[in-house]
Amino acid sequence: MVDAHRTFVIVGGGLAGAKAAETLRAERFTGRVILICDERDHPYERPALSKGFLTGDGDRGSLFVHEPAWYARAHIELHLGQPAVRLDRAAKAVILGDGTRIHYDRLLLATGAEPRRLDIPGTDLAGVHHLRRLAHAERLRGVLATLGRENGQLVIAGAGWIGLEVAAAARGYGAEVTVVEPEPTPLHGVLGPEIGALFTEIHRDHGVRFHFGARLTEIVGQDGLVLAARTSDGEEHPAHDVLAAIGAAPRTALAEAAGLETADPRHGGGVVVDAALRTSDPDIFAAGDVAAADHPMLDTRLRVEHWANALNGGPAAARAMLGQDVSYDRVPYFFSDQYDVGMEYSGYAPPGSYDEVICRGDVGKREFIAFWTRDGRVLAGMNVNVWEVTGSIQRLIRSGARPDPAVEFTRGRQDQR
Structure with a gap:
């Protein structure tokens, strides 16, 4: 039985938001729980989008955090396909794209991150891709299968986790792959040159070509289709499709417009939260990819974009919203599968x-x-x-x-x- 004495609103329908809603009910919160998601799909987990789902080993249904019927059973009110466009902190309200105003007593921002865009000519061509959402992965899976059948060429901008995992998936389909990366090794800013070099070897053993020390400067096309990708050192790589995998930016627009404190983008950006995942407004919390948290163990402010942070951060924020004593000090963790x-x-x-x-x-x-x-x-x-x-x-x-x-x-x- 749900009463209306208190309303907790969660903006963001990813893993962090879904696990926060689940935790509120598990902790016997009896007020309204409202989950706002700008995607039409129910909340799902993202790691498989560049791993098993992309390779064809996983099906769509396996991605979802809960089966659709769970939300009704748990009395979670869903607003799917409805973006939150503004926060009215004075009135404690979230305004949706259709003008609906939703009151909150406590609010959780779990808005995640979005792919960084290539700021070069040619990004409007049909064969230029990003990978963040389920719709992106469904489209890209079909593209990779076609490239494999036709011995097509894929150029990937960026040798981070997404770029490497997509490269592995593409080679599994039989596509030709070139990865363009400005650093001297893959994952240079995460693992350093010593272990980054190992990932160069792994992918070269599977036929991936690397072009280090350069960036894409132009995507060349004809009749709306991709023909090649040019780099800052004057080289040109044949391409039928291009994937931009140059990182992700936290989705902080709502927080910034509402006057919440945000971190310097040069140091990862994100919504500034304390160890209890509370923002500069005591009734607003943030978790997952968007949160730049004061980490008690590491003694630094850290924004972590990986699955485990959403899995654990959402529940921690939910408990803090309920007034429990929370100090979110999980050791950062992530995983990857390649070949x-x-x-x-x-x-x-x-x-x-x-x-x-x-x-x-x-x-x-x-x-x-x-x-x-x-x-x-x-x-x-x-x-x-x-x-x-x-x-x-x-x-x-x-x-x-x-x-x-x-x-x-x-x-x-x-x-x-």
């Missing part, structure tokens, strides 16, 4: 923050664990084709100790996937 290589990464060790990378296992066979360390302390760890060790890696990171990972590392039983 026959699966990996999990825990921690935070951007280039410049560590002084050594220690590998234990067989790097040649791609069965190993890498540790990023500073003064002997483990900042991050990545297990490659080695499983059930995430818990142990995260305990090393949390301990703040200076162990020898070769001696003191033990296998655990936790796998977050």
Whole structure:
């Protein structure tokens, strides 16, 4: 039985928003819960969009956080296909695109992120793609299958996680793939050059061509179709399709227009929240990709775009909205699957923050664990084709100790996937 004495509104229909709604009910909140989503699909999980769903190994139904009927059973009011266009903080209201005003007592912003766009000539051509939403993945899956049948050429701008996972999927279909990346290795800003070089080898072994040290400057077309992609060093790559995989930007427009504090875009941007995921307005919270959180353990402000942050951040924000004592200090975690290589990464060790990378296992066979360390302390760890060790890696990171990972590392039983 739902009463109307309090109304909690969630803006954003991704994993963070759906898990927050679920948690409110699990914590026996009896007020109204309203979930606003600008997509027409029910909330779904995004990792498979560049992995199993894109390769054809997963079906559409497996993506959804809950079956559609669950929301009615849980008395979650859904507004699908309805964007929130404005926040009226004085009146504590969310205004939708059709003019509907929805009152809130507490509000959660889980608006996520959106793909960064290529600011070059030719991006209006039919064969230029982004990957963020289910509709993007459905379209791209068909494109990759066609490229594979016709020995077509795909150029990918960006060698981050999305770019590499799509490259792996495209090669699985048989498409020819060229990846253009301004840094000297893939994932340079995440894993650094040492492990980034490994991903170069993995993809080259599967026939992917890399063009490092350059950016796309123009997409050339004819009759609305892509013909080639030109780079900043004067080269031209034949292409039938181009994927822009140059990162994502947090969707902060609502927060900014409402006067909430946001982080400097040069440092990742996002809506500034404290350790309880509360914004500069005590009745508004933020979670998932859009939240730039004060991380108690890492002692830094951090915006994390990965699945685990949405999975855990949404529930944490929901509990904070209920007045519970929350300190969101999860160790950052993400995973990736490319060809026959699966990996999990825990921690935070951007280039410049560590002084050594220690590998234990067989790097040649791609069965190993890498540790990023500073003064002997483990900042991050990545297990490659080695499983059930995430818990142990995260305990090393949390301990703040200076162990020898070769001696003191033990296998655990936790796998977050």
